[in-house]
Amino acid sequence: MDVTKATVRGVCTDAVFERGERYLADGRIREIHRVDTTVTAVVSGSRQYDVRVDFAADRFAPWCDCPYDGPGTCKHVVAVLLRCVNDPPQDESSQLDAALDGADADELRAFLRDELPSDGDLRDRFLAHVGEPTRRSVDELRTTINRRFEETNPEYHVVFEPIDFTQWFDLANEYREQGRYASAATVYRALVESLDDNMERVDGAYDHFSRAFSRALDGYVDCVAFSGRDADAVTDAVAFLNERSMSGTPFLAEHFEKAVVELQEKADGQSFE
Numbered sequence: 001m002d003v004t005k006a007t008v009r010g011v012c013t014d015a016v017f018e019r020g021e022r023y024l025a026d027g028r029i030r031e032i033h034r035v036d037t038t039v040t041a042v043v044s045g046s047r048q049y050d051v052r053v054d055f056a057a058d059r060f061a062p063w064c065d066c067p068y069d070g071p072g073t074c075k076h077v078v079a080v081l082l083r084c085v086n087d088p089p090q091d092e093s094s095q096l097d098a099a100l101d102g103a104d105a106d107e108l109r110a111f112l113r114d115e116l117p118s119d120g121d122l123r124d125r126f127l128a129h130v131g132e133p134t135r136r137s138v139d140e141l142r143t144t145i146n147r148r149f150e151e152t153n154p155e156y157h158v159v160f161e162p163i164d165f166t167q168w169f170d171l172a173n174e175y176r177e178q179g180r181y182a183s184a185a186t187v188y189r190a191l192v193e194s195l196d197d198n199m200e201r202v203d204g205a206y207d208h209f210s211r212a213f214s215r216a217l218d219g220y221v222d223c224v225a226f227s228g229r230d231a232d233a234v235t236d237a238v239a240f241l242n243e244r245s246m247s248g249t250p251f252l253a254e255h256f257e258k259a260v261v262e263l264q265e266k267a268d269g270q271s272f273e
Helices: 005-009 014-025 075-086 093-102 105-115 120-129 138-152 166-177 181-201 206-225 231-247 250-268
Strands: 029-035 038-044 048-054
Touching: 005 014, 005 075, 014 075, 029 075, 038 075, 048 075, 120 166, 138 181, 166 181, 166 206, 181 206, 181 231, 181 250, 206 231, 206 250, 231 250
Parallel strands: none
Antiparallel strands: 029 038, 038 048
């Protein structure tokens, strides 16, 4: 997606656009980097906010960890996008590529071998990328995601600000690209369960959490339907969705009920042995 003032205006309200312009003019962008189509930045507001946008994604797929809960995206994202219109950051991908091209294969292997044991997120992505199915259960993944809710506001039960679920959506997408739909479904289900379990503690950024829940639920339904000719997987998923519609967050019940219908319709289009 081309970054122009017109396209930036299309992802925010007029008032937010004006605030984003002021933030840019006031020099609120403290740090900005670009690798390929992804731009990350730190924007100063009442605190330092992390921002990420992707030029290749629909409407830039903006993410910011501020508590903005209005229509469209926030002023921090707008400031970053406007910076990219007027003064785009240099793409650092060539530097990265040059470093990789010049690296010794044994040194790269040693580096990964040192880093992977201590970085669970990187290890999961690496194993998914090389075609390994997930060895983590829904419960294990859900516990990790739940921890993010606990860490966001450790002194209180309430969650005011967005949580970045990108690492889990990226992991699920990696499995999908590898055709490992059952593994992707495991990740999506962990997201669904964690968001359902924690939704009533959310007191801000409702749109952010609602979009994450809908995305995870849609991904789960799709992957179960296409995980292979396994009627038991569909049966188990329908049971899970029905159970959640009755025992989960009340205002999400309708979403689970619709997901059951959608899954059954998609499953009817598959042939099972």
